[in-house]
Amino acid sequence: MQDLILLIVGTALVNNVVLARFLGLCSFMGVTTKVDTAVGLGMATTFVMTVSSVLAWAVETYLLVPYGLGYLRTVTFILVIAAVVQFTESVVRKVSPSLFQTLGIYLPLITTNCAVLGIPLLNVHDKFNFIQSMLNGFGAALGFSMILAIFAGLRERLALADVPRLFMGPPIGFITASLLALAFMGFSGIHTN
Amino acid sequence: MNTAAQRSAPFAHAPTSIQNTMSTVLLALIPATLFDAWLFGWPAIVMFLTTVGSCLAAEAACLHLGKRPLQPTLFDGSAALTGWLLAMSLPPWSPWWISVIGAIFSICLAKHVFGGLGQNPFNPAMVGRIALLVSFPLQMTSFIAPRPLMSAGAPGLGESLAIIFGGHANLDGISAASALGYVKTELSRGIPVSESASHVPNLMDMAMGMHPGSFGETSALLILAGGLFLLARRVISWHIPVAVIATLFFMGSVFSAVDPGRFTSGSFQVFSGATFLGAFFIATDYVTSPVSKPGQLVFGFGVGLLTWVIRSFAGYPEGMAFAVLLMNALTPLIDHHIRPRAFGRTRKGDPLPVKGE
Amino acid sequence: MNGRTLYHALVLGAFCLGFGTLLATTDLLTADEIKLRQVEDLQASLGQVIPASIHDNNPVNDAIVMKNEEGKEITIYRATRGGRVTGVAYELLGSGYGGEIRLLLGVDGDGKILGVRATEHRETPGLGDKIDVAKTDWILRFTGLSLGAPPADKWKVKKDGGQFDQFSGATITPRGVVSAIRSGLEFFAAHKTQMLEVH
Amino acid sequence: MILAIGSLTAMGAALGTVLGVAARYFAVEGNPLEAEILGLLPGSNCAQCGFVGCAGAAAALAAGEAQVTLCPPGGKAVAEKLAKKLGVSVDLSHAEDKGPQVAFINEDSCIGCLRCIKDCSTDAIVGAPKQMHTVVSEVCHGCGKCFKVCPTEAIEMRPIATTIETWHWHKPGSTLSH
Amino acid sequence: MRIFPVRGGVHLEYRKELTSEKAIVALPLPKILLIPVQQHMGAPAITMVKVGDSVGKGQVVARGQGLVSAPVHAPTSGKVVEIEYITAPHPSGLPQITIVLEPDGLDQWAQLPDPIADPFAATPAAIRERVAASGIVGMGGATFPSAVKLGLGARNKLDTLLLNGAECEPYLTCDDRLMREHAEEVLDGARIMAHALGTAQIIVAIEGNKPEALASMTKAAAGFANISVATVPVQYPMGAERHLTLAVTGRETPARKLTADVGVVVHNVATAKAVHHAVRFGRPLVSRVVTVSGHAVAEAKNVEVPLGTKVADLLAFCGGLSSPPARVISGGPMMGQPLPSLEVPVVKGTSGILALTAWESNEAPAQPCIRCGNCVNVCPCGLVPVEMAAFVRNEKLENAAQIGLMDCVSCGGCSYICPSHIPLVHYFNYAKGRLNAMDRDRRKRDLVKTLVEARGARLEKQAQARKEAAAAAAAAAAAAQAANPDANRPNP
Amino acid sequence: MADSYSRIIKDGLWENNGVLCQMLGMCPTMAMTTSATNGLGMGLATAFVMATSNLLIAALRGYITQEVRIPVYILIIAAMVTLVDLSLNAYMHELYKVLGLFIPLIVSNCLPLGRAEVYASKEPVLPSFLDGVFMGLGFTASLTVIGACREIVGSGTLFADAHLLLGPVFSFLETRVLPADTGILVVVLPPGGFLATGLLLSLKRILDIRAGKPIRLAGAHSV
Numbered sequence A: 001m002q003d004l005i006l007l008i009v010g011t012a013l014v015n016n017v018v019l020a021r022f023l024g025l026c027s028f029m030g031v032t033t034k035v036d037t038a039v040g041l042g043m044a045t046t047f048v049m050t051v052s053s054v055l056a057w058a059v060e061t062y063l064l065v066p067y068g069l070g071y072l073r074t075v076t077f078i079l080v081i082a083a084v085v086q087f088t089e090s091v092v093r094k095v096s097p098s099l100f101q102t103l104g105i106y107l108p109l110i111t112t113n114c115a116v117l118g119i120p121l122l123n124v125h126d127k128f129n130f131i132q133s134m135l136n137g138f139g140a141a142l143g144f145s146m147i148l149a150i151f152a153g154l155r156e157r158l159a160l161a162d163v164p165r166l167f168m169g170p171p172i173g174f175i176t177a178s179l180l181a182l183a184f185m186g187f188s189g190i191h192t193n
Numbered sequence B: 001m002n003t004a005a006q007r008s009a010p011f012a013h014a015p016t017s018i019q020n021t022m023s024t025v026l027l028a029l030i031p032a033t034l035f036d037a038w039l040f041g042w043p044a045i046v047m048f049l050t051t052v053g054s055c056l057a058a059e060a061a062c063l064h065l066g067k068r069p070l071q072p073t074l075f076d077g078s079a080a081l082t083g084w085l086l087a088m089s090l091p092p093w094s095p096w097w098i099s100v101i102g103a104i105f106s107i108c109l110a111k112h113v114f115g116g117l118g119q120n121p122f123n124p125a126m127v128g129r130i131a132l133l134v135s136f137p138l139q140m141t142s143f144i145a146p147r148p149l150m151s152a153g154a155p156g157l158g159e160s161l162a163i164i165f166g167g168h169a170n171l172d173g174i175s176a177a178s179a180l181g182y183v184k185t186e187l188s189r190g191i192p193v194s195e196s197a198s199h200v201p202n203l204m205d206m207a208m209g210m211h212p213g214s215f216g217e218t219s220a221l222l223i224l225a226g227g228l229f230l231l232a233r234r235v236i237s238w239h240i241p242v243a244v245i246a247t248l249f250f251m252g253s254v255f256s257a258v259d260p261g262r263f264t265s266g267s268f269q270v271f272s273g274a275t276f277l278g279a280f281f282i283a284t285d286y287v288t289s290p291v292s293k294p295g296q297l298v299f300g301f302g303v304g305l306l307t308w309v310i311r312s313f314a315g316y317p318e319g320m321a322f323a324v325l326l327m328n329a330l331t332p333l334i335d336h337h338i339r340p341r342a343f344g345r346t347r348k349g350d351p352l353p354v355k356g357e
Numbered sequence C: 001m002n003g004r005t006l007y008h009a010l011v012l013g014a015f016c017l018g019f020g021t022l023l024a025t026t027d028l029l030t031a032d033e034i035k036l037r038q039v040e041d042l043q044a045s046l047g048q049v050i051p052a053s054i055h056d057n058n059p060v061n062d063a064i065v066m067k068n069e070e071g072k073e074i075t076i077y078r079a080t081r082g083g084r085v086t087g088v089a090y091e092l093l094g095s096g097y098g099g100e101i102r103l104l105l106g107v108d109g110d111g112k113i114l115g116v117r118a119t120e121h122r123e124t125p126g127l128g129d130k131i132d133v134a135k136t137d138w139i140l141r142f143t144g145l146s147l148g149a150p151p152a153d154k155w156k157v158k159k160d161g162g163q164f165d166q167f168s169g170a171t172i173t174p175r176g177v178v179s180a181i182r183s184g185l186e187f188f189a190a191h192k193t194q195m196l197e198v199h
Numbered sequence D: 001m002i003l004a005i006g007s008l009t010a011m012g013a014a015l016g017t018v019l020g021v022a023a024r025y026f027a028v029e030g031n032p033l034e035a036e037i038l039g040l041l042p043g044s045n046c047a048q049c050g051f052v053g054c055a056g057a058a059a060a061l062a063a064g065e066a067q068v069t070l071c072p073p074g075g076k077a078v079a080e081k082l083a084k085k086l087g088v089s090v091d092l093s094h095a096e097d098k099g100p101q102v103a104f105i106n107e108d109s110c111i112g113c114l115r116c117i118k119d120c121s122t123d124a125i126v127g128a129p130k131q132m133h134t135v136v137s138e139v140c141h142g143c144g145k146c147f148k149v150c151p152t153e154a155i156e157m158r159p160i161a162t163t164i165e166t167w168h169w170h171k172p173g174s175t176l177s178h
Numbered sequence E: 001m002r003i004f005p006v007r008g009g010v011h012l013e014y015r016k017e018l019t020s021e022k023a024i025v026a027l028p029l030p031k032i033l034l035i036p037v038q039q040h041m042g043a044p045a046i047t048m049v050k051v052g053d054s055v056g057k058g059q060v061v062a063r064g065q066g067l068v069s070a071p072v073h074a075p076t077s078g079k080v081v082e083i084e085y086i087t088a089p090h091p092s093g094l095p096q097i098t099i100v101l102e103p104d105g106l107d108q109w110a111q112l113p114d115p116i117a118d119p120f121a122a123t124p125a126a127i128r129e130r131v132a133a134s135g136i137v138g139m140g141g142a143t144f145p146s147a148v149k150l151g152l153g154a155r156n157k158l159d160t161l162l163l164n165g166a167e168c169e170p171y172l173t174c175d176d177r178l179m180r181e182h183a184e185e186v187l188d189g190a191r192i193m194a195h196a197l198g199t200a201q202i203i204v205a206i207e208g209n210k211p212e213a214l215a216s217m218t219k220a221a222a223g224f225a226n227i228s229v230a231t232v233p234v235q236y237p238m239g240a241e242r243h244l245t246l247a248v249t250g251r252e253t254p255a256r257k258l259t260a261d262v263g264v265v266v267h268n269v270a271t272a273k274a275v276h277h278a279v280r281f282g283r284p285l286v287s288r289v290v291t292v293s294g295h296a297v298a299e300a301k302n303v304e305v306p307l308g309t310k311v312a313d314l315l316a317f318c319g320g321l322s323s324p325p326a327r328v329i330s331g332g333p334m335m336g337q338p339l340p341s342l343e344v345p346v347v348k349g350t351s352g353i354l355a356l357t358a359w360e361s362n363e364a365p366a367q368p369c370i371r372c373g374n375c376v377n378v379c380p381c382g383l384v385p386v387e388m389a390a391f392v393r394n395e396k397l398e399n400a401a402q403i404g405l406m407d408c409v410s411c412g413g414c415s416y417i418c419p420s421h422i423p424l425v426h427y428f429n430y431a432k433g434r435l436n437a438m439d440r441d442r443r444k445r446d447l448v449k450t451l452v453e454a455r456g457a458r459l460e461k462q463a464q465a466r467k468e469a470a471a472a473a474a475a476a477a478a479a480a481q482a483a484n485p486d487a488n489r490p491n492p
Numbered sequence F: 001m002a003d004s005y006s007r008i009i010k011d012g013l014w015e016n017n018g019v020l021c022q023m024l025g026m027c028p029t030m031a032m033t034t035s036a037t038n039g040l041g042m043g044l045a046t047a048f049v050m051a052t053s054n055l056l057i058a059a060l061r062g063y064i065t066q067e068v069r070i071p072v073y074i075l076i077i078a079a080m081v082t083l084v085d086l087s088l089n090a091y092m093h094e095l096y097k098v099l100g101l102f103i104p105l106i107v108s109n110c111l112p113l114g115r116a117e118v119y120a121s122k123e124p125v126l127p128s129f130l131d132g133v134f135m136g137l138g139f140t141a142s143l144t145v146i147g148a149c150r151e152i153v154g155s156g157t158l159f160a161d162a163h164l165l166l167g168p169v170f171s172f173l174e175t176r177v178l179p180a181d182t183g184i185l186v187v188v189l190p191p192g193g194f195l196a197t198g199l200l201l202s203l204k205r206i207l208d209i210r211a212g213k214p215i216r217l218a219g220a221h222s223v
């Protein structure tokens, strides 16, 4: 139990997908101008990431390993993810048009959110079992959503600040992210204990 | 009459200004600074002046590049305060380039790219300190043992200039670990805290400042006195410092009671490292902390908790600076969600119900 | 299921068929080649810790698998000359500041170190990464040492009272490496006969 | 090899089926956005935007084929709302906003031709044939149609004057008084 | 008496000593009086006189219209010399319709309504009517027609009339002097109002920094069991009615509601005195006490001023300006309005004329906000001024409204305390004005929309009718043709 | 036509550069720019995948239906990536050892898919191919520049280990700019990735302002 909690904390904070592993940056930069949107995308990503972690685990365990098809890993994983995303897209489009409108081109981009592919691949690399894969996917997504919300909060504040024209918009976003990553370095080394 | 020149009420104003506020904070730092200058000698004084000077120069350069007037901004004391606090958080004999690089990170990258005073989401001095710590872990963890001015073996002014500007300090020979760093390193090779803690200066010495550490963090009591002065002058309110210290003390006490071999005690947590400096002078930075009192309590609690977590579990021995930056990042969300209750409204913002309706 | 849905299934299925074939073919063509490259890689790293002069076999092909105290399997590559085992090489795990450090240790029949290399690590550039031969020759200093020389209580970094230099400001990394090598040598001492025995 | 190709194909076909089904059952009819946009437009169907009335404008906006600044009667306020709804950012600081206007009929030149009355979409003009017409400024929304059709140029578009009731403080730092 | 704590607020420099010991003196009749027809909240009054008319003191010169309005009376006898647009005592400097009266110096009362002999026997409606006819509006600054407020008893269950003697604005001492010099009249007015409202209890609330007023009111109230005097803390803005109600009764008025919804009606002490005069003597509101103060005034005074007196004349009576003022304002320094010129009249809501030197107003250019949170701490309404101002500065008015902009009472506490001298209240005033304007626009747009739709429907109906008519005609023609097949056949 | 080809080239390399303008593919931009060599290697591999996948998608787009287009595009990209992965491993093993780790990550790079959606799914084969090539080269250039900046400030070297990627001929590229051990380490750590990219974006803005172009102040992808 303690291990599993540590696993979630570790992936969420210490090896945060965005700030330490550099995954999922496109949506991190693109969909964080408002807290509400960021939370929305975070929830969508959490769903997709958890589900695809589980499905990818199943594909790995029951298909790729038994039949020695390791070289098809990338292709099959990404297919699974693409399917989950497009399914989610259809559902969101139907259920909440306004969420669909704000998430716009990002729903299909969740597919290429590196984090969504990266985490299942890491699960395989770390030889995680079913529960661990699921929790790792969930923890990573949690860390992703958390960073998205924090960063959106910061950007809402920056939108009201007198940022020089030279840095307004994306540049200041990156610089802020840089300082955020600097702050998160404080968690580094937690795993060694 | 030109309406643009017109302005609306009020036509009275309290005798407050940015300059007043900042100079009060600077004043509160003087006793601890003087003590530390004595404790670590001329090289520390040279380092201190270099750091503050670099920050002022960086501020002037940024204002110039942004085509903004130097006049009110350079002299409002905020850049000097950033430099001062940065210097307080550096090892006392840091070479000049540490000061300069720190100033560039603090003033240019943490403050002016965001638009200067008041706009920065992260504490400039702490950004500087952490960028340095991460970049130069060796120099930033090489503390010297106290070497009071005029005492035997203390370097003179000329020698000090050579130490700071010529890179002639043989740090390996004189460096010592801070108490937190010592305990952490010992723990990493399996020596329990209960044992290693007996080799660090006792609490009284720590409170008085007679131990190795950053330039300004050593003398807990004088920093505390400065903090109380700020409280008395109402420059800061009690919420953040009390929340930070109480949380740190609580976490330390509880966990060291459970596992004394693994965790240091509450009073060790409070008196070692930069706890007082952080709680009274750094976490309280207006610009980067929440504006409401309840928000400040949450902020202080977060700083205390994260400091303890980082000190106890993470790779770095001291967590205050990281904790402050992490909570800085959360400040917009705290401000967003924790607001005072508006008059005539519920916490959620709906009008209060009318009785009998 | 109506026709349109079926059509989607067919399209995607057809693409999968096409590209699956492409990939399977490529795999077929490259699989042997890739296996060969991996062997070459292994050979190259073993060559660093076992001098070519002491063997006439290919150590890659003379591997035995043993279990260590914790029950983990360790592959031992053996160098033989004239049918006699002249040295062995195997992988060690040390713990550093940034996580695991993988080391490859080569030992001769007398328990003397033939060579050590850090093969994989995540230590901080400029601090802990000095264990890498690409950065400094610190790790070469172990060549020729054995459990008795220096004596057991000196198999430590200087800071802990031993004989090995630490890097200034980074004690954790060298400490991890030294203790990993020492336990590697102890493992050799404990399983010497088994390792050296010729099948 | 057969296994690899076979399993991949099977996966593809299965996913294709799932997606096909999803696309069918979750298909959305019409565009809910269009209706929302229509609600934001002034609704005076004056066609100054170049579309067939407000509904046309709304459809174009929803399809992303029109600028949010398309509607002159709506002015800056409507453009802002549209921009917010559509999640686009526009720099409105330069958007021309003449401020609200009302039509004013110059008594001396009006010949009572009735043309303006016919065109006014809010029935803001009162008058009888061959008699002087007047504009009820409370309901005139300044679309300017009457101004365009008046044969004698008797109609003037005047900015709505500020009174003590409608005056408010200017923004600090700006030199505008309104 | 138990006083309940009120959140926020500031401790100001009051500078009341400039006038607090100056007894009220009457202003000699000026040469000209400028009488705007709108001196109150609500619909402007309608002019009842023509140029050249002679009027008596207290004669109605403009009558109220609609539910919320108030008549205007001649402050003295004389001749109407002009009725025109003249600069209003309003920061916009815009003109408004003003009756210019040249006093004849006789100061002769016109025919006044009869005094109500026993007001406590009269019906509340009769008292309200008299108050309305006397043109009495709130003298505490809001200038809301008092008769309307006196009618609240019909709608709400009221138990307390709270007499507002807090006078929390710096400099102003007119209410203080009134309570010291005319305590009985004030209390009599209050009792009449309580009768009209139907409240059993009257509480007079006075800030602790006015011991003499407290003493004299306590003495005057001694004979009445239902009147009590409460000392409220010296904490700006204690005089704001919701906060005063909270402090004295512990009841918090819900947002967007009136104090009447918690059973309390608040009236200013000067209003009470005006009611006393209207009911007991039939005299309408034609003059008021004005504090003339500030260090740029030669001789600070409390003056009983005929309404319509030019500010310049009033200042001249006080010895003129001793130094060039940085600001001349009407009302107190915290909530008063800057005057566009000295040629504007004193009106019903003018409680003070202050000529302030630069050091008194202590203005400075705005610097960046350092997020010190002082404004949050002092805001009596529990708002976050720093954030609202940031939104307003970036034209995000709706966001500002979402976090409570419209709850702001413009007390000025936040601007006063801000170390960066940010004109927070000015931002809020701008935003409120702009939002109101947008609201007006929206209402107009909605109106336009319904009109357009109505017209569209009408046109369609007409078109339909025409089509039907045409169809009917065609059908008739066809029928006719069927009856007479040859009719349309081309001739062979 | 020639005009539109020069447009494609200009867009890819500068005007609509994948990193600097579209801000897609940020993950490798951050993760793979600890040195100029890494940036170059990642960029080249990506360019190859983009060129081939754009080509295939443009060629096959007639058969792809709307509902399954994303999976198909991704399938094609993933197949190309695997192809590169396997062949490099087999035939250019030294290069593979440098790039090996990050090749699978190209699949989830937003840029190839972005181009597939925006360009290859609508345009003819040849322009699509060129778009892939030049977008890829523009991407490579950005990564190399960012990598170079970070490497110089962070480790004091430039093009370290270039011979591993490009062959021993190119070892002349390897330079030491600052004395050993004087780099500012944060710059090669995660914060430095964001910082370097942010500063480079504002540098591009300075150039755009100089060139008199309108600058975009809004968020990365505001539609």
Ligand SMILES: Cc1cc2nc3c(=O)[nH]c(=O)nc-3n(C[C@H](O)[C@H](O)[C@H](O)COP(=O)(O)O)c2cc1C
Binding pocket: B133, B134, B135, B137, B138, B141, B181, B185, B316, C097, C098, C123, C124, C125, C127, C128, C129, C159, C167, C168, C169, C170, C171, C172, C173, C174
């Ligand atoms: C950013 C950072 C990176 C570090 N990297 C290493 C490392 O790679 N190897 C190491 O042994 N210690 C590393 N350390 C740990 C500290 O230098 C630690 O204080 C030191 O190892 C303790 O040894 P000392 O007794 O020589 O001070 C690092 C510390 C920091 C702050």
Ligand SMILES: Cc1cc2nc3c(=O)[nH]c(=O)nc-3n(C[C@H](O)[C@H](O)[C@H](O)COP(=O)(O)O)c2cc1C
Binding pocket: E137, E138, E139, E140, E141, E142, E143, E144, E164, E165, E166, E167, E168, E169, E237, E238, E239, E240, E241, E242, E266, E267, E268, E269, E271, E335, E409, E410, E411
């Ligand atoms: C911030 C603020 C301060 C006020 N201060 C006073 C005051 O000191 N005295 C006063 O009579 N009214 C003051 N008022 C007005 C009262 O809220 C209220 O309108 C008035 O007392 C009602 O009485 P009236 O209708 O007789 O004027 C203040 C209002 C506000 C918003």
Ligand SMILES: Cc1cc2nc3c(=O)[nH]c(=O)nc-3n(C[C@H](O)[C@H](O)[C@H](O)COP(=O)(O)O)c2cc1C
Binding pocket: B097, B101, B136, B166, B167, B168, F179, F181, F182, F183, F184
């Ligand atoms: C931007 C910059 C970064 C520097 N970084 C380091 C450093 O990381 N380590 C260091 O020892 N010196 C650093 N220096 C200092 C110079 O390299 C200095 O000249 C050198 O340390 C001289 O040392 P020596 O007197 O021991 O030869 C830096 C200087 C500059 C300007």
Ligand SMILES: Cc1cc2nc3c(=O)[nH]c(=O)nc-3n(C[C@H](O)[C@H](O)[C@H](O)CO)c2cc1C
Binding pocket: B021, B022, B025, B078, B079, B081, B082, B083, B085, B111, B116, B117, B118, B119, B120, B123, B124, B125, B126, B235, B236, B281, B282, B283, B284, B285, B286, B287, B288, E370
């Ligand atoms: C109570 C107080 C604490 C402050 N603490 C800091 C600090 O920790 N670091 C810093 O750079 N500036 C500090 N400042 C100065 C100032 O707020 C800072 O330069 C701004 O963050 C720059 O925008 C402080 C100011 C005050 C009034």
Ligand code: SF4
Binding pocket: D041, D042, D043, D044, D045, D046, D047, D048, D049, D050, D051, D052, D053, D054, D057, D070, D071, D072, D073, D074
């Ligand atoms: S211009 Fe505006 S009001 Fe007129 S039709 Fe177009 S959208 Fe409607």
Ligand code: SF4
Binding pocket: D102, D103, D119, D120, D121, D122, D123, D124, D125, D135, D139, D140, D141, D142, D143, D144, D145, D146, D147
């Ligand atoms: S401008 Fe003319 S046509 Fe348009 S609403 Fe006004 S009066 Fe009618």
Ligand code: SF4
Binding pocket: B291, E368, E369, E370, E371, E372, E373, E374, E375, E376, E385, E386, E414, E417, E418, E419, E420, E421, E422, E424
């Ligand atoms: S009082 Fe002024 S400086 Fe302080 S937070 Fe409020 S607006 Fe900012």
Ligand code: SF4
Binding pocket: E378, E379, E380, E381, E382, E383, E385, E407, E408, E409, E410, E411, E412, E413, E414, E415, E424, E425, E428
């Ligand atoms: S003016 Fe408004 S925001 Fe400012 S303190 Fe007063 S009520 Fe609060």
Ligand code: FES
Binding pocket: A023, A024, A025, A026, A027, A112, A113, A114, A115, F024, F025, F026, F027, F028, F108, F109, F110, F111
């Ligand atoms: S490259 Fe776009 S999310 Fe990673």
